[in-house]
Every structure is written in structure tokens, then in C-alpha cells.
Amino acid sequence: MGLFSSSTKQVPDHHDLPQHVAVIMDGNGRWAKKRFLPRVAGHQRGLESVRQLVKTCVKRDIQFLTLFAFSSENWRRPPDEVTFLMGLFLEALDREVNKLHEANVVLKLIGDRAPFNSTLQEKMLEAEQKTVANTGLTLSIAVNYGGRWDIVNAVNQWQLAHPDQALLTENALTPYLSMAYAPEPDLFIRTGGETRISNFLLWQLAYAELYFTPTLWPDFDAAAFEEALSSYRQRERRFGRTSEQVSADHSV
Ligand code: IPE
Ligand code: IPE
Ligand code: MG
DSSP: OOSSSSTSSSSSOOOSSSSSEEEEOOOOOOHHHTOOHHHHHHHHHHHHHHHHHHHHHHHTTTTTEEEEETTGGGGGGGGHHHHHHHHHHHHHHHHHHHHHHTOOEEEEEEEEOTTTHHHHHHHHHHHHHHTTTTSSSSEEEEEEOHHHHHHHHHHHHHHHHHHOOOOHHHHHHHHGTTTTTTTOOOOEEEOOOOOOTTTTTTTTTTTOOEEOOOOGGGOOOOOHHHHHHHHHOOOOOOSSSSSHHHHHHHHH
16 A cells, blocks of 8 residues: 555645645746747746745745646657757756755655656656755656556556456555655645646646646745635635535544
8 A cells, every 4th residue: 555545535634835736837838929039948937937836835834845847648749849858858857956855855856757768767766866865845747747647557566466366446546656655635726827727747646636827837835825815715615525524524
């Protein structure tokens, strides 16, 4: 069993501050276009928003932050943009790891690493190993990640580990999912105005509070994040129960 079981099976404790925030960082291209800049300039600026958000999460004592950096569908983009994004990722990994380590951040990379070259795979592993014993924010970056890949991969891993079992259960699958080390996201944020999940954490978002904002990712600053947190605080998370049951539970 993983440390955390599926929230669809168990009602998690309620906190005013989300323990786990997952973000689709969207709108970099449009941010650049508005300024007559190449799309990649938007990605470059987007990295600044990542730095800011990580800092805020460390300061606010949020335990898990998960960022969608490159989806399994993003390979369909023009080759130049894909190359630029891979380069930016490698550069950021190189430049930021020490700072993250100093900030006591645990860095995790989720997604299918098979298509990445060996240099990148090694760097990813090194970065994770360097920060593994830290105790602060766990920052997970999803690269070549797809929610459907995650589920199918987990099923395959489960099957390999249990060749003689025919039936899978929700709780049996959870430890094989790529985020088995984290509780499920409490708050999901998508910037850039689209209201879709785009094959992000399909299993794990089952009971997340969804927050969509038209703010483009490079413009998503600490104040914009505070707005998302404030919206989260106003939600009543019932997990299938009635409102009366939730109130009774909170008053004990
Ligand atoms: C999100 O911004 C970043 C990645 C997908 C890597 P986009 O590049 O999707 O920006 P828009 O949606 O075109 O504005
Ligand atoms: C989703 O953004 C993936 C990332 C932010 C990395 P996209 O901009 O690629 O999503 P769609 O394809 O428009 O839904
Ligand atoms: Mg987009």
C-alpha cells in the first residue's frame, strides 16, 4: 500500500490550505503572441512564474506542488518548439536544482522517460537523488506525462507484480501510479482560459476542486495564486456526503 489511499474510498481531513496543488501552466504562446514575440519567449517568461509559485508554496507551507510542463500530446507541436522546450527543461534542471535543494525542496519528475536521451534521463535521476532526503515542499514536474499512460502503466506494473491475480482493485492500483508518494491534489488550477484537463492527472483529480482562470501563465503571479487559494477556501468538499454531514463533522 502507498502512504495515501484513494480519496474516493476515504474522506480526507479538511484543511483551509490545500496540501497538494496541481497546475496546468497554459497560455505561454498567447502571452507571447499578444506582444508580437515568438511563442518560445512565452515559455521563457513562464519559467519565471514557476520560480515565483515554488517560492510562494515554500513560504505558505504547501506540501505538494505538481506542474504540467510537457504533455504526451505536446510532441505534436512544431519540431523547433519541442526542441526549445526540451532545452529549456534541461537548462532549468541544471540551473535550479541547487537552489531547490537549498530551499529543502524534494524534486520529482513524473511521466514516461523512455523517449528522452540518456543525458536527460541521467540529469533527471541525479536531480531527484540529490533532493530525495529533503523535508520541505515536494515539487513534481510532469514531462511527457499523460493521465492515460499513468493508469495503463500502473496496471501493467501491478500485473507484473501479481501474475497470479485476475482482478484489480482501486486500492491495489494506487501504489503503482506515478504519484503514489503524494495525497491526491486538493486544488487543480488551469491558467490560460481553457476549461479542460488535457490528459493530466486523470485518476488523481477524481475529487480535486477545479479552478480555471483566464490569466495567462506568464502573468500568473503571487496575487493570482492567492485568488485561487481564496476560491478553494470557499468550497465545501463533501466527498459524496450531504452538507449537513460535513458541518457536523467539522464541529466535532
Ligand atoms: C503552455 O502554454 C506550455 C506548454 C504546453 C509547454 P502553451 O504553449 O500551450 O500556450 P498557448 O496555449 O499556445 O497560449
Ligand atoms: C497542456 O497544455 C499541457 C501543458 C500545459 C504542459 P496544452 O496547451 O498543450 O493543452 P491543449 O492541447 O490545448 O488542451
Ligand atoms: Mg496551450
